[in-house]
Amino acid sequence: MKINTVFRHLRESLRNILRNSWMTFASVSAVTVTLLLVGVFVVLMLNMNKIATDIEEDVEVKVFINLEADEPAIAKLGAELESIAGVESVAYSSKEQExxxxxEDLGEDFSLFEQDNPLYNTYTVKASDPKRTDFVADNAAILDSVNSVEYGEERVDQLFTFFEAARNVGIVLIVGLLFTAMFLISNTIKITIVARRKEIEIMKLVGATNWFVRWPFILEGLWLGVLGSIVPITLITLGYSYAYDLISPKLQNYFFSLLEITPFIYQVNLIILLLGTLIGVWGSMMSVRKFLKI
Known part of the structure; x- marks a missing residue:
């Protein structure tokens, strides 16, 4: 494509946007709202995924050793735990350490038990895949010298189920919003095409190719997508920065945290800009292909 033709298409697409100012405003507003919702869902989903990963990685199996087990038996148990398929690490803790x-956790009142310690020696076992924690726990429970095994079975299973369902729902909502934005831009371009049908027919009669006619509309959709992404990028950047500064200090005592502002916010902004461009171009292409049939 010649450079003059490229500039001609750019000028034409910008002229169309200015000429149909109200339709442009309506389309950009629709894209803005859609991308803002998508951006919020992306921020929530990625942070939820981060928190879910932190929580999943913190799931451990506590193996309580029989009180009568001697040091060789304890060492043998440690080796057997390490040999279980899917085990990432095994850490021993004596009853004194427990x-x-x-x-430290509950206060000095429990120091009274130092003379007659009722606790067990333990092994803390971590699975390489958090979802295999139950498998590791079941295999650890049948070993010799094991008194009991704990890992919060019901709560862990419920937690994994909840996070999986939340991820799936989030993906469905984001995809639905993107298709809505494509539909809105497509309809906006269709209205523009109807108003310029005669002009397009004349262009075809004088020998204009299909792509020569398509390009201004595709570029118009691209501008609509880019313009529609400006407000969401600004609001999400400011909103997430404020939320991060507000929430992060309150999570310092927990084993999970929010995603750092940088580079996370730049990644989200890039996603929003690319999505705006994509839905604008795709909406325009579908409109031109299906409506004009050129």
């Missing part, structure tokens, strides 16, 4: 942890 009591110290209990005192």
């Amino acid at each position: 009591l110290q942890s209990l005192i």
